[in-house]
Amino acid sequence: MLKLGSLFDGIGVFPLAAAKHGIRPLWASEIEKAPISITKRHFPYMEHVGDVTQLHGGRLPPVDILTFGSPCQNLSQIGNRDGLAGEQSGLFYEAIRIINEMRCATDGQYPQLAIWENVAGAFSSAMGADFRTVLEAFADSEIPMPDNGKWAPAGLVPDGCPEIAWRLLDSQHFQSAQSRERVFVVADYRGQRASEILFNPLPLHKILGDGEESGLPFPGDRGGGSSEAGRHHAEVRCFHTRKMRGAVQYHDPKMFLSAIGKPGAPCPTLLTGDYQVIAVHFPDAPEKDYIRKLTVTEFEMLMGLPVGWTKFGHEGQRISDSARFKALGNSIVLGCAEYIMAGAAVLLQQKEGLNGK
Structure with missing residues (x-):
């Protein structure tokens, strides 16, 4: 079974998307009490490994997929725009350090994929230099800026290892009645699958839903509002x-x-x-x-989550509404995460021959 590690885990959306597609969430890193308690309730077998600044990737259990939505406060267009130099968004570098340490300890075998999620403001932060830094951190080599100085909403760094692809996804196109644009970067350290994961047409990656109506008094079905x-x-x-x-x-x-x-x-x-x-x-x-x-x-x-996902902690205690609003506002729309995990599961299993097809 493919395994997943989740840094800056929040309320476990990447683990939930992974579990729906046969990937086992092995461990998670988070420091906020309420999100930790929520994910312990839903994933009692998933280990919580603590603060990213205190982790060493070579001492963590190796995983096939490592996901991280590092803090967006300094990258967001409604934030202070300090970018990757900011105290919160600068934690991006801790995740890159952990990835490199794990790869060093496993002779380059793990993780196979790294997936980063953040706000669309990452494209323009520091006049585009911050997104260039993100790509260079994954590639461990220099990446040129676009000729016009602006990053396209989708792109590929080809002819290298890892292959790196990025794409801006809007949640309204992924089973949500919310418009929430987020950039996803996929780095494939073993092949040329990043572009296949991000750029295949949506119908090729079936998103599994709960079969429940949204219950909201606005256009979940896009049918007239x-x-x-x-x-x-x-x-x-x-x-x-x-x-x-x-x-x-x-x-x-x-x-x-x-x-x-x-x-x-x-x-x-x-x-x-x-x-x-x-x-x-x-x-x-x-x-x-x-x-x-x-x-x-x-x-x-x-956010595409089951009703009540954030209502209780692992000991059955009620989570306060203020903590729930905060956790949900900082989270990822499940449909977007599932789209990526569906493609990752199929392609990694084909590569490893795990599904026998």
Whole structure:
């Protein structure tokens, strides 16, 4: 069985995606108490190895796939933009160190794949130099900047070992009613499979769902953005709250109105607080209109997770809503992680002959 190690694990989305495709989550590194307790509940056999800064890759159990969504605070366009020089996002280098230590200790056998996830702001941080640093850290060689100074949303570093591919994925195209753009980098240390994993058409990687309806009063099925509330037809709109704040600051009514999402449009990127607001409008009964915040359960649904995934810790204790909102806002949409894990599982098993096909 293929094995996975997860750095900066959060609430175990990479392990969940891996387990759905026959990959065993072997160990995880996380320091936040609530996420650790949540993942211990769902993966009681997965070892928690502690703080990345205290780990040595050569002393960890070797894994075929190593995943890490290192902190995005300094790379994000809503952060301080200190980039990889920042205290949080600079932890990226710890993951690269751990990968190199594991490969040294296993004579270059493990990990076979390394997968990095982060915000789209990584492309533009330090005028593109930070993303170049990311690619060079995986390649252990110099990578030229694009001629126009801007990184494309998808690309490949060919003719090398590892083969490195990257792609910007938007969760609204991966079974989510949320628009959440994240860049994924895949480094294949044993072959030329990174591009196959990231660039194959979506239908080739079947995403396994729970078979449950989203239950949300907005367009999980992309079919018009309406739901029934009693006998009245309802239109649900998601507010772009950051855009609204800017419109108020600059006294721009036109911008404010544009920040009220259209019926059928996906929810904007969820952040770490409970301030995502939706408006429910009844065209034939406007007196019933109302505005409310999304619930923490709806956050779970928009992240593609089973309902209640973050509700309890490993000892059965309730996790506070504030801790759940924070963990979910920092997490990865399951559909995106599954798309990558599905391809990785198939290609690695074919390479190793593990499935006998």
